[in-house]
Amino acid sequence: MIPFSAAPTKENKGRSLWLLLVRAKLGLPVVVLSCSIFFLVGFFGATLLSQDASEEALPRERLTEVNGEVESEWPAMPYGDTGDPRPILIPFQVLSWKPRALYFPQFATAEQCQTVVKIAKSRLAPSTLALRKGETEQTTKGIRTSSGTFLSAADDPSGALGQIEEKIARATMIPRENGEAFNVLRYEIGQRYASHYDAFNPAEYGPQKSQRVASFLLYLSDVEEGGETMFPFENGANMDIGYDYEKCIGLRVKPRKGDGLLFYSLFLNGTIDPMSLHGSCPVIKGEKWVATKWLRDKSRDMM
Ligand SMILES: *[C@@H]1O[C@H](CO)[C@@H](O)[C@H](O)[C@H]1NC(C)=O
Numbered sequence: 001m002i003p004f005s006a007a008p009t010k011e012n013k014g015r016s017l018w019l020l021l022v023r024a025k026l027g028l029p030v031v032v033l034s035c036s037i038f039f040l041v042g043f044f045g046a047t048l049l050s051q052d053a054s055e056e057a058l059p060r061e062r063l064t065e066v067n068g069e070v071e072s073e074w075p076a077m078p079y080g081d082t083g084d085p086r087p088i089l090i091p092f093q094v095l096s097w098k099p100r101a102l103y104f105p106q107f108a109t110a111e112q113c114q115t116v117v118k119i120a121k122s123r124l125a126p127s128t129l130a131l132r133k134g135e136t137e138q139t140t141k142g143i144r145t146s147s148g149t150f151l152s153a154a155d156d157p158s159g160a161l162g163q164i165e166e167k168i169a170r171a172t173m174i175p176r177e178n179g180e181a182f183n184v185l186r187y188e189i190g191q192r193y194a195s196h197y198d199a200f201n202p203a204e205y206g207p208q209k210s211q212r213v214a215s216f217l218l219y220l221s222d223v224e225e226g227g228e229t230m231f232p233f234e235n236g237a238n239m240d241i242g243y244d245y246e247k248c249i250g251l252r253v254k255p256r257k258g259d260g261l262l263f264y265s266l267f268l269n270g271t272i273d274p275m276s277l278h279g280s281c282p283v284i285k286g287e288k289w290v291a292t293k294w295l296r297d298k299s300r301d302m303m
Pocket residue numbers: 267268269270271
C-alpha cells in the first residue's frame with residue numbers, strides 16, 4: 001500500500017512518494033490518480049487549517065480600559081474565590097535576567113501619580129538609611145540624599161495607592177500583605193542614591209526576621225535629565241573594577257511617569273543576587289518622584 005499519511009505540504013515527502021510509485025512500476029493512471037488525490041487533500045487541508053487559525057486568533061484588538069486596567073475580551077476561565085473574573089493585560093518588558101528586572105510601561109495613570117505626589121509632598125523628610133554594623137549617620141552622609149515619606153494605602157482616601165498596590169500584587173504574584181508601605185521619594189537636582197542592595201545581608205546587618213525579595217519602583221514623574229535607575233553589575237559587568245558605588249554605569253533605566261520597574265534581589269534559592277546592586281543616578285535637570293514598594297518573603301502580620 002502507498003503510505004498516504006505523508007503530510008501533503010512537505011516537498012521532500014512528496015518526492016519520496018513519487019519515487020515509491022516509480023519504483024513500484026505502477027501504471028500512469030495510478031500515478032495521475034495518486035497525484036490528484038494528493039493535490040486535493042493538500043489544497044483543502046491547507047484551506048481548512050488556515051480557517052481554523054484565523055478563527056482561533058485571539059481578539060487582541062478588542063481591549064477596554066477599566067479603572068486604568070486594560071481588560072481584554074479574551075474568554076474568561078472558571079476562577080477561584082480569590083481570582084479575577086476575567087483576563088487583564090499588564091504589559092511588561094524583560095530588561096534583564098541578571099538581575100531579573102522587568103519594565104511595566106504605563107503601569108499607573110498620570111492622575112494616580114499626581115495624587116500620590118500631592119499626598120507625599122506635605123510629609124517629606126530627609127531619607128534615612130538602614131545602618132550596617134559600625135556605620136553612623138555621619139559616616140553614611142551623601143549616600144542617599146533624597147527626601148521621602150512612607151505612605152500606606154490608608155493614607156490615600158482617593159484609593160489610588162490601594163489600586164496601585166493591588167496591581168503590583170497581581171503583576172508580581174506576591175500578596176499585598178508581603179509589601180512594606182510605599183516609600184515615596186523626591187530627588188532634586190544633584191540628589192542621588194549610591195548603589196546598594198535592597199536585601200539585607202545578615203553578615204552585615206545581623207539576623208533578619210524577614211527578607212526583601214523584590215522591589216517595585218513606580219516612577220511618579222518624568223525627569224528631564226539624569227535620575228536613571230542603574231544596575232552597575234548587570235550581567236556580571238563591572239564586578240571586578242573596584243566600582244566605587246557612585247558612578248552611574250551599567251544598565252540605566254530612564255524614569256517615565258506612570259511606568260514601573262520590578263527587580264528581584266534574591267535568587268530563587270533565597271540567596272542575595274549580587275547583580276541586583278542598583279542606585280539612582282543624580283538628577284541633572286528637573287525633579288524625580290518615585291514610589292518604591294519592597295516586597296518581603298513574610299507577610300506584614302508575621303513581621
Ligand atoms: C543560589 O543560586 C545561585 C544562582 O543560581 C547560585 O549561583 C548560587 O550558588 C546558589 N547558592 C546556593 C547556596 O545554593
